[in-house]
Amino acid sequence: MHDTAAGRCLFLDTAHPETHASRYCADRLGWLEARLAEHDGPFLLFMHHNPMPVHLAPLDQIRLLDDAPFQRLVGRNRLKIRHVFFGHCHLPLAGSVAGIPVSSLRGTNHASYPLFSETRLLSASDLPQSYGVVFCGEDYVTVHMVEYGYDGPIRVEGSPDYQAWDRETMVR
Ligand SMILES: [Fe+2]
Known part of the structure; x- marks a missing residue:
């Protein structure tokens, strides 16, 4: 737990022993319920596993499997939770x-890579590594994915001027 100007951050342990998949057991659900009840919020939640399917079969086999009670x-x-961040x-x-x-x-x-046709094995790529930068205002949350592993030019x-804008303006 960590209090910030943007809200109270809760860091959820979604690990399950001996597997890459996740289960959020009754003990941890109880912990989260107590944390949410003891403070008016707003809350920002951080968790490792995805709390919903992503429709990539190999990844969905290792998501938060018992996601219904969590949801x-x-x-x-x-109304008290501003955003959920996961990896x-x-x-x-x-x-x-x-x-x-x-x-x-994408991560560090x-x-x-979202290869929807692959149903058995995880898909990998050489896309650049990234970290996140989050801005929280009074009534908004903005999340950037900064691709710091990209080594090409940044122009x-x-x-x-609007009048001078045409298709040529945006040619790669
Ligand atoms: Fe993981």
């Missing part, structure tokens, strides 16, 4: 769980 608990507290998939992902916005990013280790080229 019910956070759903009951959705595990090594993919830039965004969506929602029980009405709460969630996001993930190996990069995955600082400004933006032309």
Whole structure:
């Protein structure tokens, strides 16, 4: 637990022994329920495993497998939870769980790739490593994925006047 100006951060332990998959057991659900009940929020939740399917079969086999009780608990507290951050998939992902916005990013280790046709083995790529930068305002959360492993050029080229903007402006 860590209090910030953006809210109270809770770091959830979603590990399950002897497997890459996750289970959020009754003890940990109870811990989370107590933390959410003892404070008005807002909360920012951080967890390793994805709390919802990503529709990549090999990854979904190792997600938070018992996600229904978790989703019910956070759903009951959705107005107090600003965002859920997760990892595990090594993919830039965004969506929602029980009405709460969630996001993930590629990460600092190996990069995955959303190869939807592969049903058995995890997919890897050489896409650049990344870390996240999060800005929280009064009523917004902005999440960047900074691809620091990218070693190509970064052009600082400004933006032309609106009248001068045409298709050529955006040619790669
Ligand atoms: Fe993982």
